[in-house]
Amino acid sequence: MYHDEEQPLSGGNVSAGVVRVGDTVRRPVGPWTPAVHALLAHLHEVGFRAAPRPLGIDDQGREVLTFMPGQVVWPDRFWALEPARRLARVARLIRDYHEAVRDFTPPPDARWQVLMPAESGDIIAHQDLAPWNLVVGDEDQWAFIDWDTAGPGSRLWDVAYAMHGFIPLSAHPDWRRRDAAERLRVFADAYGLDEAERRRLVPLLGRRTRAMHDFLRDQAARGNQPWATLWAEGHGDAWRSDAEYIERREDRWVRALLDG
Known part of the structure; x- marks a missing residue:
């Protein structure tokens, strides 16, 4: 009760x-x-x-x-109003977090809820920087919530996942955007990625998305909840479709990030 x-x-x-x-x-x-x-x-x-x-x-x-006041932006069409400005603000907010966490020393007995090991690690990453974890209040009250799965990871690991959700890089007809490449550039510029980071990021976009499909598949095979239910509802198929969409367009992402 x-x-x-x-x-x-x-x-x-x-x-x-x-x-x-x-x-x-x-x-x-x-x-x-x-x-x-x-x-x-x-x-x-x-x-x-x-x-x-x-x-x-x-x-x-x-x-x-x-309590962080405001509304979670997912699934509302939050980006319809001044989308580039808001997307850039999200990217800067993530960069601010990565700067703030850079000098964090975990406790010697730290235990993290690692759902999906990162490919590399240079920070304690949030691991789930997505619209469903962004609370928007007034202009000075934006916050990320649900830090329970924070753990060792990398800045680019966080960024690749955030780009998938916030741009979004989605194959679904309701969410696919014709200006995805331009929005990718807005995000990268606002975050401040240098040329070397942009080159490393492009193949990571697909791998990070496909890793979500593989995670749900493996958890469903073990009967672990809530992941088994999400797999049964088709979320795994959605992540796989998004990964294929991203991988087929790597040349487009390269041009958007590095040309001009």
Whole structure:
């Protein structure tokens, strides 16, 4: 039973047991919670405000985080208004996070919820920078939520995943954009990728997307939830189609990122 003052929060794939209490969010804890709290505390200490601040554990054993006001932008057509400006702001926000986390030293006993190992690691990456985890309030209140799967990764690993969701790089007719290449350039320019990073990014776009298909396939084979349900609902097919769409257009992405 929820207490009267508790408001269940929905959204995402693993939101069971997540509630709002006043200006806080209460969530079930896991072995990774102390490491995630150390990460979020570091971000707050260095002035990065686009993430919840950890407030400890409540008397029911749940983690307590500050509530980030606003609306999750997915699945609304958030980008219809001034899309390039908003896309650039997302890219800069991600770059700000990567700068803020650069000097973070994880606790020596840190345990992370690694759902999908990254190809390389130079930071603690968010691992799920996507529209469904972006909360938009007023002009000064944009924040990324759902940090439970943060873990070792790379800046480009985060960027490739974010580009898939925010541009989006999608084969689905409802989401496919004719200006995807131009939006890719907007994102890369706003983030500040140099030429070498852009060259490494292009093949990573397809691999990062295909890795989501492979993850869902493997988790479904083991019967692990909620991934097995997502696989049964066709999410794996969607990730595979997106990966094929991205891979077939690598030359287009190269031209967009490096020409001109």
